[in-house]
Amino acid sequence: MDPMAELLLYMADRAQHIREVVTPRLESGQLVLCDRYYDATLVYQGYARGIDIEIIQSLHRMILEDLKPHITILLDLEPQIGLDRAWKEIDSGTRTGRETRFEKEALRFHEKVRAGYLTLAQHEPHRFHVVNASQSERQVRESIISILDAKIIA
Amino acid sequence: MDPMAELLLYMADRAQHIREVVTPRLESGQLVLCDRYYDATLVYQGYARGIDIEIIQSLHRMILEDLKPHITILLDLEPQIGLDRAWKEIDSGTRTGRETRFEKEALRFHEKVRAGYLTLAQHEPHRFHVVNASQSERQVRESIISILDAKIIA
Numbered sequence: 001m002d003p004m005a006e007l008l009l010y011m012a013d014r015a016q017h018i019r020e021v022v023t024p025r026l027e028s029g030q031l032v033l034c035d036r037y038y039d040a041t042l043v044y045q046g047y048a049r050g051i052d053i054e055i056i057q058s059l060h061r062m063i064l065e066d067l068k069p070h071i072t073i074l075l076d077l078e079p080q081i082g083l084d085r086a087w088k089e090i091d092s093g094t095r096t097g098r099e100t101r102f103e104k105e106a107l108r109f110h111e112k113v114r115a116g117y118l119t120l121a122q123h124e125p126h127r128f129h130v131v132n133a134s135q136s137e138r139q140v141r142e143s144i145i146s147i148l149d150a151k152i153i154a
Numbered sequence: 155m156d157p158m159a160e161l162l163l164y165m166a167d168r169a170q171h172i173r174e175v176v177t178p179r180l181e182s183g184q185l186v187l188c189d190r191y192y193d194a195t196l197v198y199q200g201y202a203r204g205i206d207i208e209i210i211q212s213l214h215r216m217i218l219e220d221l222k223p224h225i226t227i228l229l230d231l232e233p234q235i236g237l238d239r240a241w242k243e244i245d246s247g248t249r250t251g252r253e254t255r256f257e258k259e260a261l262r263f264h265e266k267v268r269a270g271y272l273t274l275a276q277h278e279p280h281r282f283h284v285v286n287a288s289q290s291e292r293q294v295r296e297s298i299i300s301i302l303d304a305k306i307i308a
Contacts, residue, residue: 002173010165016159030160053215061207063158 007045015063047116071151075133079110161199169217201270229287233264
């Protein structure tokens with residue numbers, strides 16, 4: 001697929017998701033939790049696929065209407081360990097989605113993805129919270145809870 | 155559907171179409187004929203759906219890489235006559251596509267579409283050639299041939 005076509009499909013999906021799901025819930029006072037949002041687009045289509053970051057940011061300005069997350073949790077992990085975990089889920093059939101387009105990319109691609117995320121985290125240290133995802137599930141969960149406790153309950 | 159999502163889907167389709175179909179043929183010296191191109195997006199999503207023309211133009215700059223048609227033929231017709239013709243085709247099953255999203259829009263929508271196209275034609279009189287589509291099929295065909303004769307053979 002053409003990288004710009006892929007980017008525009010993600011943006012179409014995001015525009016519809018914001019309009020249909022996110023905005024109505026925020027307006028009714030609910031808390032919205034997203035698994036991936038525009039940081040993922042900057043990283044996968046920008047840092048990793050090589051599309052100009054300026055183009056992606058200007059697309060985001062068109063669709064987001066200043067809708068930025070208050071808290072972003074980055075689960076950080078060596079790409080090889082992440083891929084091993086992903087393929088284990090895929091092979092055992094425990095993963096719900098059937099899409100493996102990104103898992104099939106070379107390790108170099110996933111290293112660019114990780115470096116991209118860490119760059120974003122450095123640029124916005126107040127929004128980003130990096131959690132070491134090589135820990136056990138329980139430890140990862142506890143790290144996340146303590147971040148949310150400090151940010152939301154405080 | 156969210157109008158921005160619809161716009162972005164058209165843009166994704168266009169980016170893929172340019173990369174896969176149009177550019178390779180132009181590079182091999184062939185002549186490319188498109189039924190609708192970016193003028194349609196400016197008119198349907200911009201003039202008719204109300205998305206900022208600037209947004210659409212900046213998306214086009216991202217994907218088009220200066221790829222503009224040399225000749226654009228606008229088949230101009232009273233919207234009501236055009237709709238009557240379209241529904242006759244749809245009802246009799248002679249139309250290939252099954253999409254009737256635009257045909258179901260109110261007459262006012264189609265009037266905006268027509269006015270949008272005529273505005274574009276006024277802005278670029280060297281590229282646009284307006285053909286009166288209320289003529290018979292034979293007359294319309296002859297009008298188009300004489301435009302192409304003058305532009306291509308000359």
